[in-house]
Amino acid sequence: MSKPKVATDWLAGCAGCHMSFLDIDERIVNLIELVDLRSSPITDLKEPDPSGVDVGILEGGINNTANEEVAHKMRKRCKILVALGDCAVFGGVPAMRNFFKIEDALRRAYVETESTDAEGKIPNDPELAKPTRVRAVSEVVKVDVFVPGLPTQRGHHLLRPE
């Protein structure tokens, strides 16, 4: 039986869960013997295989339309979807932005901050994704496994049934 394929990606998170995944240190060698790690932000491949992977892991919540697209793509191409970390499971720290209006947050960051000169303006290029309410991954796609933690404790990644 071939090794199960795993793809990961990060959304509106801090990459801490990926870092704590790397914190399993030498045990990653044993993990790679059992599992085929395909695409992830820390490997060369960047998109989950079009032919599908077995396990998809998403870190970080959904906070703009680009994250929604990535979540939908991952859900379509994987059999088991794992939400890794507090941000993916229920929104996490970035969800604190939901207490404010998005326009206020953008204005504070791009126009009003003390380190911005008088020409500060909010980026509005059509290429950019539109910020939305910060949501958990499960509010956008169906999630099979939830692994909370801020960040997830190293070693928890090994416990999950692959």
Added chain:
Amino acid sequence: MATVTTQKITIEPVTRIEGHAKITIRLNEAGKVERAYLHINEFRGFEKFCEGRMAFEMPVITPAFAASARFRTTWAPPRLVMTFMAVPRHGQHNCYANSCTWGRSSKATACTSLNWQALTSCWGSMPIRPPATWWA
């Protein structure tokens, strides 16, 4: 991976970064580069939602900015908070924590705590001082 349409080249995602970025290069009709953009597709609004929070919550909130920031943003906010809350540095003579009896000897007011971890017992469980007070 790069996609090329008639007037625009998109390189997405940008690798070797924490976060999301893409590059679009707009070409004019002659096929020459007209504009090139670096788009950062990530905005979370820390500047706004930290307003109104308690100062001692900052060491918990700001490390969530990026995983690589997790260490340095865990020490900088507490030192700032320490300055505002008048937390004693080692040997300081005007500690306001009057109820602290740790490290005080015979009613002397200088904080003689030699073990920085000992301070966690007077200010709760948050470690607030690194072993070396090189910035104190």
